[in-house]
Amino acid sequence: MAMAAAISAFALLLFLWPASVIFFSYFLTPRRIRITMAKQGVTGPKPRFLLGNLPDVAALVSTATAGDMDAGDHNIVGRLLPHYVLWSKIYGKRFVFWYGSEPRLCLTDTDLIKEFLSAKGVHLSGKSWLQRQGTKHFIGQGLLMANGDQWLHQRHVVAPAFMGEKLKSHMGYMIECTKKTMETLRTAAEIAGKNGLVEIGEHLTRLAGDIIFRTEFDTSYEKGRQIFHHLTRLQSLTAQSSRHLWIPGSRFIPSKFRREIKSLKEEVEKLLMEIIESRREGVEIGRSSSYGKGLLGLLLAETTKKETSSYSLQKVMDECKTFFFAGHETSALLLTWTVMLLATNPAWQEKARAEVASVCSGEPPAADHLPKLNLLQMIINESLRLYPPATLLPRMAFEDTKLGDLFVPRGLSIWIPVLAIHHDEEIWGEDAHRFNPARFAARSFAANRHFLPFAAGPRNCVGQAYAMAEAKIVLAMLLANFRFAISESYRHAPVNVLTLRPKYGVPVHLTPVTASS
Numbered sequence: 053m054a055m056a057a058a059i060s061a062f063a064l065l066l067f068l069w070p071a072s073v074i075f076f077s078y079f080l081t082p083r084r085i086r087i088t089m090a091k092q093g094v095t096g097p098k099p100r101f102l103l104g105n106l107p108d109v110a111a112l113v114s115t116a117t118a119g120d121m122d123a124g125d126h127n128i129v130g131r132l133l134p135h136y137v138l139w140s141k142i143y144g145k146r147f148v149f150w151y152g153s154e155p156r157l158c159l160t161d162t163d164l165i166k167e168f169l170s171a172k173g174v175h176l177s178g179k180s181w182l183q184r185q186g187t188k189h190f191i192g193q194g195l196l197m198a199n200g201d202q203w204l205h206q207r208h209v210v211a212p213a214f215m216g217e218k219l220k221s222h223m224g225y226m227i228e229c230t231k232k233t234m235e236t237l238r239t240a241a242e243i244a245g246k247n248g249l250v251e252i253g254e255h256l257t258r259l260a261g262d263i264i265f266r267t268e269f270d271t272s273y274e275k276g277r278q279i280f281h282h283l284t285r286l287q288s289l290t291a292q293s294s295r296h297l298w299i300p301g302s303r304f305i306p307s308k309f310r311r312e313i314k315s316l317k318e319e320v321e322k323l324l325m326e327i328i329e330s331r332r333e334g335v336e337i338g339r340s341s342s343y344g345k346g347l348l349g350l351l352l353a354e355t356t357k358k359e360t361s362s363y364s365l366q367k368v369m370d371e372c373k374t375f376f377f378a379g380h381e382t383s384a385l386l387l388t389w390t391v392m393l394l395a396t397n398p399a400w401q402e403k404a405r406a407e408v409a410s411v412c413s414g415e416p417p418a419a420d421h422l423p424k425l426n427l428l429q430m431i432i433n434e435s436l437r438l439y440p441p442a443t444l445l446p447r448m449a450f451e452d453t454k455l456g457d458l459f460v461p462r463g464l465s466i467w468i469p470v471l472a473i474h475h476d477e478e479i480w481g482e483d484a485h486r487f488n489p490a491r492f493a494a495r496s497f498a499a500n501r502h503f504l505p506f507a508a509g510p511r512n513c514v515g516q517a518y519a520m521a522e523a524k525i526v527l528a529m530l531l532a533n534f535r536f537a538i539s540e541s542y543r544h545a546p547v548n549v550l551t552l553r554p555k556y557g558v559p560v561h562l563t564p565v566t567a568s569s
Contacts (some may be wrong), residue, residue, distance in 0.1 A: 053267065081463050085155045089148050094157065096147040101505060105148025109135045113548075116295060124417040126438045127485035128546050129475045133443065136469050136552050146458070147466075154182050156446070156467040159459070161267055162479070162502050164455045165468055168447070169509035173235045175200050180448035180465050190283070190290040193367065194374030194513065199450075206512060209354050209363070212372065213268060213347040214518040220419050221268040226522055227416045230529045231265060233259040237534065241562040248562040250538055251389040253554060256526070260384035263522060268347035268466045270325055275375070282320045283376055283537045289313050291549045324369045328352065345507055348373055374516070381551055382441040389439040390432060392558045394531075395489050395538040400489060404428050405531040405565070425524055430489040432523050436505035437480075438487065441551045443471040445507055470504045471552070535559040 089095070097105050112134040112408065121131065130137045136158065138146050159165060178199035186196055191304045195206045212218055237255055243246035258277075265276040289312065331352060343352035351371055354363040363371070394401040399408050407427045411417070417425070445468040451462040461465070477484045479490065479502050506513035513519070531538075539559035547555045 082150075082155060082374055084150070084152055085286060085464050086462050088459065089155075089157070089351060089464070092459060094143075094146050094458075096143050096149045096150055096158075099150035103134070104152045104154070106150075106152060109149075116548055117545070119545075121546075123538060123544045125485075125544065126487060127475065128439075129147075129472050132546060132548050133472055134453075135471055136472050138181065139470075148464075151182065151465070154180060154465055156465040158467050158469060158471055160469060160476070161456070162473065165473075166508065167455055168460075168466060169452075169507065176451050177447045177466070178203065179447050183446060183448075187290055188412050189313050190286045191377055192370030194370040194372075196374050196378065199305075201381070203511070206367075206371070209350060209374075210347060211514050213350055216395065218345065219518055219521060222518070223419055223521065223525065225266045226263050226525045229259060229332075229371050229530070230526050231416070232262075233526075234529060234533045237496055238564060239445075241564070244562075250543075250563075251557045251559050252536070253557040255385070256387040256391070257384040257551040258378075259526065260387065260522070261380045264376065264379040264383070268379065269372070270344045270346055270348065271365065272311060279320055279323050280380060282316045282323075284371065284381075286313065286316045286320070287377065287381070287550055302411070310352070320373060321369050322370050325566065327366075328365065328368065347371065352386060378513075379515055380516070383522055385439075385441045385551055385553055386395045386432070386435065386519065386523055388558055390435040390523070390527060390554075391530070391536060391560065392538065392542075392554065393435055393438070394431065394535045395558070395560045396407055398486055398537065400487070401531070401535070404431055404527075405535075408528045408531050412532065415534070417525050422521060422524050423526075425528060427489070428524055428527060429520075430492040431491040432520065432527070433503070434487060434489040437474045437503060438449065439546065439552055440474060440505045442468050442505075442507075443548055443552050444502060445470050464515065468504070473502065473504060503514045529568070531565075533565055535565060537561045537563075555563070 060305065097108060099105055100107065116134040119496070121128070135149070138161075139149060139365045140158070145158070147158050148155050149158070150156070179197050179487040184193070191197060192204075195203065195210060198206050232443060237250060237252075240255070242248045244250060261280050265271050269276065285419055320394070327348070331348065343349040348368075351363055351368045355365065355368060358525060404427055407425060408417075411421050411424045446465055447468070448465045449460045451460055452462050473479065475484050476534045506516040506519075537560060539561060542558050543556040547554055
């Protein structure tokens, strides 16, 4: 069946694309890369015609994720990256596998990763054509998918929204939104009765959405939830499409799958345009003197510039979708996984609660409190190590590159398995799969690039400081208000849907913290 589909796809490719493009893209370039890597002793699983190793990856992941895990088992590499586990045993930690016709080099050497992600990689590497094509309806050409000079320009525009005084000015919104969530959780626990059972993930997802919508888009979660709902569905469809062959011209083939993607994209952009037009109208009629202080305000101000590099409205929407996703989904997952870990490790939970009480003295955390919450920072880091929202970090070499003793030819994608590196016993010790925040008491791991939850180098996550401030505020206030224990009904089943999430949520028993307790 897979071979028949590949032959049909190839026939379509022949019809739609010039022969020279097909020859270079599907035969000459892959052959050149395969020979170059083989000469260096880097091989891998044999690819199938056009499909590469996609069917193998899909089958391995399907088998590995069929069941649940023990609640205390954090060794999730074999579940989420079974192809890495299998092929690294056979071919070594450097191997090449094929995503359709695109060759991908698995790289786990932390020194080479540090070199590759350094400043020289800004123009020499970036997101591949296949990656950009696969996410064009989801986040379009926002910052995550931009390359070269365009990426530099977009980074320059959006960075001020997530750091310095702008970040400090957002803390009031973060605290206000979190207070409302604490009230909602208290009510939910009362309704649940004696056991106080609450699915914490849905509340933290709503909270993360409310925070990003208020701080960066000057709108409430109620207005933004439709956008988030459609983006979540688009995320799922994008993840599904990434497991299948994609070829140029396939978009012309009608299907229910593609119609749904197109419909969702149009609906998201319609909702975004309503917010954008409302903001622009306010300036035009004099109701407001600026487009706002958050990310959307910065982007709209950029559209008024006359330079050729200024933003179009389509790019504004792509950037909004990118940060709706990145600023909402990843923050919610960081909070949810951290609560799960604290709920299953009550001793660490009590230590964190004592630190929050000592530093904050019963008040919501202020800006000068955050650097003093050292234990909470260690806990957050350990959560990001065990359950990084992004399990993979992909880049493509746009020019021939030398990395240590390795020659990387142009057109080869570098596949950095962040999850595997974070669980590597050679780096983290025999307890690599155990929750142990104390390992972050020394900061040498992050300095040596062993720790990659926000990537590294110039293309690291622009919202890192924002995400860490948000996580500390929310967790500090949660610890001050509740004790939480994992429910007996919790099913430990991490899955990867572009991001690493708990398949069945995280139900916990909430008990309000009182002055006497």
